[in-house]
Amino acid sequence: VKKFLNDPDKIVEEMLDGVVRAHRKYLSPIDKSNRALIARDGPRSGKVGLVIGGGSGHEPGFLGYVGKGLADAVAVGNIFSSPPPIPILHCAKAASGGEGVLFVYGNYAGDVMNFEMAAEMAETAGIPIRTVLTTDDITSSPIEDRDGRRGVAGNFFTFKIAGAACDRGLSLGLCEAVTRKANMRTFTVGVALEACSMPQTQRPNFEIGAKDIEFGMGIHGEPGVIREKMISADEIVDKVMDRIFAEMKAVEGSRVAVLVNSFGATPMMELYVLFRRVEQRLSAKGIAIEANWIGHYCTSLDMVGASISIMELDEELTGLLHHPCDTAVLKIT
Amino acid sequence: VKKFLNDPDKIVEEMLDGVVRAHRKYLSPIDKSNRALIARDGPRSGKVGLVIGGGSGHEPGFLGYVGKGLADAVAVGNIFSSPPPIPILHCAKAASGGEGVLFVYGNYAGDVMNFEMAAEMAETAGIPIRTVLTTDDITSSPIEDRDGRRGVAGNFFTFKIAGAACDRGLSLGLCEAVTRKANMRTFTVGVALEACSMPQTQRPNFEIGAKDIEFGMGIHGEPGVIREKMISADEIVDKVMDRIFAEMKAVEGSRVAVLVNSFGATPMMELYVLFRRVEQRLSAKGIAIEANWIGHYCTSLDMVGASISIMELDEELTGLLHHPCDTAVLKIT
Amino acid sequence: MAENDARKLNRMFNRISSLIATEKDYLTELDGAIGDADHGITMLLGFGAVSSELARSDLDDMPPSAVMTIAASVFLNAVGASTGPLYATAFLHAAKALELRQSLDAAGQVAVLQAIALGIQERGKGQRGDKTMLDTWIPAAEAGGAALERASGPAELWRDVVTAGEGGAMATRSMVAVRGRAARLGERSLGHVDPGAASAVLILKAMTEVFTD
């Protein structure tokens, strides 16, 4: 698998160098290291700080969500690896405006351990920390183990809600509560047609048969939860939506937000075909789409595949969803 | 090559169905056909109308550039095929605000023939038409044949300038003139690592060797202008920038806009690595980047590859570049 | 009841559609080598649409020129692309030629061939040697004219036409393209048959079947 690449061991540093130059308007390194980036127009005194983060390989996640009205800082790890505690701690300090800091990140063993270590250090330094783990991947564990699920592209919605709550000046406790609600109301299923390949190996992480598809795909190139025979786009969406409907409480008259996300190599033409069916399924149930995003929002290197995320809205979430923000990837006015 | 697909012969219709549902806020079909889409907040009396268009397979081009401050209407063809004259004519009529209509599209035999037929029909219907063909692909023909070159991702800049000029209420002649200037100052080179595959065939249009790279790549999955041995990301950018510097008049102190565009399957991590080197090369020459875009702007189905476009700015172009717009893909406030 | 000219043309378009359906992958592969790999798809779409439209039309009292006019507009609107305007213009020219004579005798058939070649030249501003469909159509039309002058029978006439067209198409293999997408490839287009020239040969073969049986 060919890639635009210099030294595979330097790809994250080189990418971040590019990011920092490209998005000067939105972010800048804390303490000279590009592994901890702070919003130029983010932290302010009296506002809860929002720190997000995780491994690389999900671009434009998560650094594309740093800016006014969204995250105040992002900690960046190696490819598919949590950042260590130090850059997370730097983010917490830089994001702190005296009202505490909210950590929002995906529920993975590595991220949890590193962010928890950083949280302890930050608390020691006098910064109150609250944490919300995103757990939107409904295929990754049964409903009884809701908290054990992993976070995938649905973190887009959870970040957005958290950023809006912080920007509105809510208290740390209220920011945490509404972010937790957003996460609990977000449901994602991912499917993959081809595995991704790491810059270091340049071969697919694993093989998906020529006539197979993986359901329940994570965003780290791990194999999916189950392998099935390849089916049509509409049938795929139907399977995904059936899973989501089984968990979602939305009924006729409900409003939702929709994200159809490319895992990297799936082009927008196909995403629109998927979205078409998502919209059909929702409107058949009388559920209205309040807002939708279609494109590359939370990727897994060059994986061929897509995920569908639905956030069930209520009045509070709707307001926060539409709250203005200005970041490299997401601008709401 | 697996794709999210129902019937390959219906993919364009299904995609457009998805597009129209997803982007209701920005566009709607003219006369019920999704092959001609009009901006909800675009045409107005006293303003020159801007009509863009071309084949499908370039998503989010070109329909993502329809909206306030940018294009008023887009005509959509089959995959890699110009739209026929009728939808173009519908666009012209719907975009017309009494001051004439500007056509801006890529310089391809098919597009030229179809848009010219539509222009004749529009003129017959009393709508003055001016046309600017985009010709930014500097590898597609030698400098002596500047007008014979094809238009590729640099049309992003040319559309933007044209849209701003129209929105500012300039006359048809002035809109045409500044759009022509934008095109003449835009330089693109594309490279591909893997060919794309059509929904109908689901196999690569042609083979690029495992250790080869194509230079001078178009956006229709055609083979490139020359095949070379695979080299590092920085070396690739150096070759591209050397070609661009050979044509560009920019000198120390000049300002440019930069677009690093994925052809579909190349993920953003790699685009940032490319951008890093572009920025290094420009700043080594004392050329400043006024604005940059990095992502999926003008794709070629699932092609693995990227293009680099540079627009040399002057005061007028800088102002028009920053002029506000609000479309599905590009929002400038 | 003898088949009227409109029905004959209808049969011709049906044969074109099926020959192109059979060779769709081959045409697409040719286009993949030097173009954008859609020629088979585009041609089938266009001629398929023409056949469907004619199947819905009342051909009993339709003059042959009207069939060509319908074909022109349906083909154009179904495909766009390069081939849309080229064949639409070609068929409009053919319609005009048939309006003048309203007969599909040998002279009418050759007039159609010549009108197609001329229409494509006019719309695409190309000529022989550009490595396009014209490298099939121009020699084919010339061969038709020559056979007519020699007063050849239909079998001989169409054999000459197809031979000339095929020869022209094969010759594109050693041409460097100067029109259409392939023109950007320069020397790299050498060694490949032009897809538009190849599909034009299929059209000639379909015409031969219908006009010689």
Next chain:
Amino acid sequence: MAENDARKLNRMFNRISSLIATEKDYLTELDGAIGDADHGITMLLGFGAVSSELARSDLDDMPPSAVMTIAASVFLNAVGASTGPLYATAFLHAAKALELRQSLDAAGQVAVLQAIALGIQERGKGQRGDKTMLDTWIPAAEAGGAALERASGPAELWRDVVTAGEGGAMATRSMVAVRGRAARLGERSLGHVDPGAASAVLILKAMTEVFTD
């Protein structure tokens, strides 16, 4: 001049780095089957960074506990991931154990083993049978303790340790993962050796080389 304990540990980390470098692709492949295909990359990055840092340090007067403290912080900051906190905590525990005794004799070596196993358990809240690196470390530490009680010599002690560790690693093949990424795979993780368990065996082998020569 005899090698001091700090230099011995330095040599140990160098051996770990080179064994992992040799097996990097294998570890990454194991992780590709049930995880995210980066374990070899991560481990080499971490231990490579430790080796480099130690190469820059003055080891002459450094107590062995200090070496482990450096290793903990360098490893953690170089890799993050799951292995960062796990091995960092493990090495911090080892440093504490060495602070108490400041000697790398057999009892000190086993204390290090036990501290590592305990540190990983503490940080990752895991246990034997979860299909993780603990399936190597716990039996290895137990075997070390038992050998020490039997007053085995270093060769025998380390042979027992490696055998126990290898046995534990192999046993992960028939386990269903309950920790780390592989846990999402459920039954699909069956039949694959856990990458973290496999790399732990390499660490044991490197320790064996250094502590038995």
